[in-house]
Amino acid sequence: MSAGRLLSVLLLLQTRGRMSARVIADELGVSVRTAYRDLTRLQEAGVPVWAEPGRGGGYQLLDGYRTRLTGMSEGEARALFFAGLPGPAAELGLAAEVTAARLKLLAALPTGLREEAARTAAVFHLDAPGWYRERERTPHLALFVDAVLTRRAVDVRYRRWRAPQEVHRRLRPYGLVLKSGVWYLVAAGTTRIATYRVTQVLDAAPCDERFERPADFDLGAYWTSCLDDFQARRHTGTATIRLSPRGRRRLPDNVPPEVVRAVDATAAAVGDDGWVEAVIPTESIEHACGELLRLGVDVEVVAPSELRRAMADTVGVLARAYGSAVVTTGDGSRPGDVT
Template sequence: MRASRLLSILTTLQARERITAAELAASCEVSLRTIYRDVDALSAAGIPIYADRGAEGGYRLLDGYRVRLNGLSPSEAEAMFMAALPGPAADLGLDGAMMVAQTKLMAALPTNLRDHARRLRARFHLDAPAWFSQAEQPPHLRAIAGALLRETLIEIRYQSWKAEKHRRVAPLGLVLKGGNWYLAGCVDGSVRTYRVARVLACAVLDETFDRPADFDLVAYWQTATRRLEAELHPNRASLRVSPLGVKLLEILSQPSVKAETHVSEEADEDGWRIAVVPVGTSLQHAASDLLRLGPEAEVLDPPDLRQRMAELSQAMARRYRTAAGRRDA
């Protein structure tokens, strides 16, 4: 443990021009006295560490001194692929490794590139979840990620839309989309997608599996999402929308729906236009989506969807009239 801490102190000193003992103590999660002892040990080993006193003081290395201590451990190498994603790295248990890896990389860079890297880190940030939603914190994510890296089978209890299921899965990949984690896993010879937050229980088995040599996670995910989007919105509805309704379609529609939505260029005398939008398979699903547009849209076709929208609107109006009457009584 101490050897690892000494290496961490040395790489930190190489990555930064000056750092205080308090900052080192906080970074290493040890006391100031421990840092003082460690710095003395490094100095005794011939490392040219200097202490500058005063308000702008701190520890620094002799100008130009370099030592090659930049080899990455396996977990740090894995964390490199998450370098721009501190939240997801923490979900996978790689946040500490990621910080160490970034420090080692910073130490290995020449001064001009090091300054550029600092500017990039200070000016860019990725917030993966969509607006007004929280990133999921699946309790079994780390166990699944560990099995994925070791290529061992897992047994999961999974809550699907219809029922609770038990599956024996060969984990092939994890994908983060919109703040949610998804597992691509092989079951009975076919690859399926599972939302990790719906995994109710997970047991990592000792049994290994042979990962398909031709499996491409990126290609699989692109195909699977296109298929899902097509299945969720296979039908079309014709709407009459107000100018505000056109803006709401742009704001509220999912990207796949937005891409397939067509709004006419011509407007009637009230400024309303005709829009053709993808809708779900069931009347309830389609009506629920379109109700978000409120009075700024009128369904023209198909007739059964128009009828369902009328029924829901009338039911809502009755409910609010009843509630207003109770309040006034």
């Protein structure tokens, strides 16, 4: 049973008055049976919900009954959006507000719903950062939070990947995005809206300039379009590879999902030993070489020749480092013949 959905039913009845179970179900995207069950649970929790039968009837709260979220500050109201994200809330400087808002919200609920909410909170935990890396330090994050909320421009010194690596920008922050434990600032610069990794900001200072965010700007839609554009620009070529059965099993742990999907879509058997040949997307020769080397002797690059040569050169360097020599046959045999 979702405590959040029960609260939604309660607030629907409070704000709209009498509603049929069918209308409640449609509003919440659940079945009518589920709506009836939620209404019963509200009654069992002590909420004065009563039903009026017949045509034009429905469910409504007893006159004068209202659930109250009292004494909530502006910061605590904002913090409610991060109530399930204690780590990110702390990074944004809202840890205390989240705690206070949660306590006030729980205190305002009827006993039954309070217990349901407590049970739900006890069995779910979100840890945003990915495995094998530490949480990034974001000393300027709080400044950007304030800039987003107050619509104040910020002067930054930013480190980017292309030359010149360090640039100065005046940014008008439109929003912040947390992606796999990494914070990104979406902001308008001089000519366009762009995305900036917060940890790459070397210096930041607020300025007196105020701005208005465009009324039609949608942060979620912008981020989705950025991801789509990134994927479209990311892969600039293709490679033909051969994989052993073990290599194919190891593939999901070593390459991105789009490479796995490409193998699944194009794999064709070569011989009767389980090896397959497939065409995969690549970002660059250097990147593909590093990615495919993770599979060791379970992969062979067939084409392009530049990638095959890069793989052979790298394996040769490794063999010399470990005191062995690579036998190059040139007959297309599978890798792994080292003497």
